[in-house]
Amino acid sequence: VDQQRELTAEIKELLIARNAVLVAHYYTDPIIQALAEETGGCVSDSLEMARFGKEHSAKTLIVAGVRFMGETSKILSPEKTVLMPTLEAECSLDLGCPADEFTEFCDNHPDHTVVVYANTSAAVKARADWVVTSSIALEIVEHLDSEGHKIIWAPDRHLGAYIEKETGTEMLRWQAACIVHDEFRAKALKELKAQYPEAAVLVHPESPASVIALADAVGSTSQLIKAAQSLPNNKLIVATDQGIFYKMQQACPDKELVAAPTGGNGGTCRSCANCPWMAMNGLESIRDALRDGGSSHEIHVDEATRIKAMIPLERMLNFAA
Numbered sequence: 653v654d655q656q657r658e659l660t661a662e663i664k665e666l667l668i669a670r671n672a673v674l675v676a677h678y679y680t681d682p683i684i685q686a687l688a689e690e691t692g693g694c695v696s697d698s699l700e701m702a703r704f705g706k707e708h709s710a711k712t713l714i715v716a717g718v719r720f721m722g723e724t725s726k727i728l729s730p731e732k733t734v735l736m737p738t739l740e741a742e743c744s745l746d747l748g749c750p751a752d753e754f755t756e757f758c759d760n761h762p763d764h765t766v767v768v769y770a771n772t773s774a775a776v777k778a779r780a781d782w783v784v785t786s787s788i789a790l791e792i793v794e795h796l797d798s799e800g801h802k803i804i805w806a807p808d809r810h811l812g813a814y815i816e817k818e819t820g821t822e823m824l825r826w827q828a829a830c831i832v833h834d835e836f837r838a839k840a841l842k843e844l845k846a847q848y849p850e851a852a853v854l855v856h857p858e859s860p861a862s863v864i865a866l867a868d869a870v871g872s873t874s875q876l877i878k879a880a881q882s883l884p885n886n887k888l889i890v891a892t893d894q895g896i897f898y899k900m901q902q903a904c905p906d907k908e909l910v911a912a913p914t915g916g917n918g919g920t921c922r923s924c925a926n927c928p929w930m931a932m933n934g935l936e937s938i939r940d941a942l943r944d945g946g947s948s949h950e951i952h953v954d955e956a957t958r959i960k961a962m963i964p965l966e967r968m969l970n971f972a973a
């Protein structure tokens with residue numbers, strides 16, 4: 653605890669000295685989320701992280717999350733120094749969609765509009781016409797469909813299937829998955845629902861269709877927090893990374909949050925939904941990033957890629973505005 657207090661104090665000083673602001677995702681450790689809030693930074697979903705970083709006047713952004721989030725910040729704010737606690741925090745969706753293979757796929761379907769999830773590399777974004785996050789994906793695909801576009805979707809297969817089902821738009825879909833949400837299991841969730849018939853079920857759309865089918869609310873992290881507040885149920889079964897419990901519990905302190913079961917431990921693990929890459933963010937690595945900067949912490953995106961990737965990202969932000 654003492655060490656934690658010292659690190660926190662050190663980080664607060666460094667934030668001021670470097671004219672920096674901490675931007676954290678809901679899946680990071682609650683200690684980091686609390687620190688971001690306390691120091692005037694932000695804790696939010698992927699869309700709001702991008703917007704906050706772009707609009708904030710700080711010279712330096714320290715992004716606690718995974719690499720695509722740091723890259724997105726840099727693409728939108730080239731004049732800022734963008735630091736991350738570790739550049740090794742990946743995402744299985746990003747890793748599952750290599751830029752060269754994806755480019756070839758798109759080149760083979762030149763009549764298609766390319767829509768990619770924010771959970772991709774800068775190079776994949778640079779090949780896209782639109783970037784979307786889970787909080788705005790449905791609206792953007794609906795909009796493109798209404799204009800008659802044929803769509804390539806990448807990389808999350810479950811989110812892609814969910815968008816197709818909700819919008820009735822058929823898309824050419826890439827088939828990667830989030831290793832955390834892909835593990836939620838419908839059979840065990842049904843059993844849990846039977847045990848708690850009064851509970852509502854909240855599901856992130858990176859989960860399998862069979863799990864989404866059991867949901868009372870489906871949405872991005874921020875949409876799930878809002879649903880937790882507005883649903884009348886006092887008990888909520890939550891199918892997303894457990895990092896979200898910190899903010900969700902703050903948003904509805906009187907409600908009981910129950911973790912949805914995943915495939916771990918013979919199919920009923922209730923503490924397994926924790927992204928290993930999000931977990932790489934810690935107080936010590938935030939301190940190191942702010943104090944030392946340099947090649948193990950600073951995000952760089954080559955300028956030609958950045959300029960191309962900025963176009964679909966700004967399209968999303970303008971659409972969302």
Ligand code: 13P
Pocket residue numbers: 677679696697698699771785786787871872873874
């Ligand atoms: P959102 O916060 O946009 O819902 O995204 C979740 C996610 O994939 C982060 O890893």
Ligand code: SF4
Pocket residue numbers: 679718742743744745771830831832833858893927928929930
């Ligand atoms: Fe990627 Fe899933 Fe981890 Fe989010 S939770 S960073 S989508 S692997």
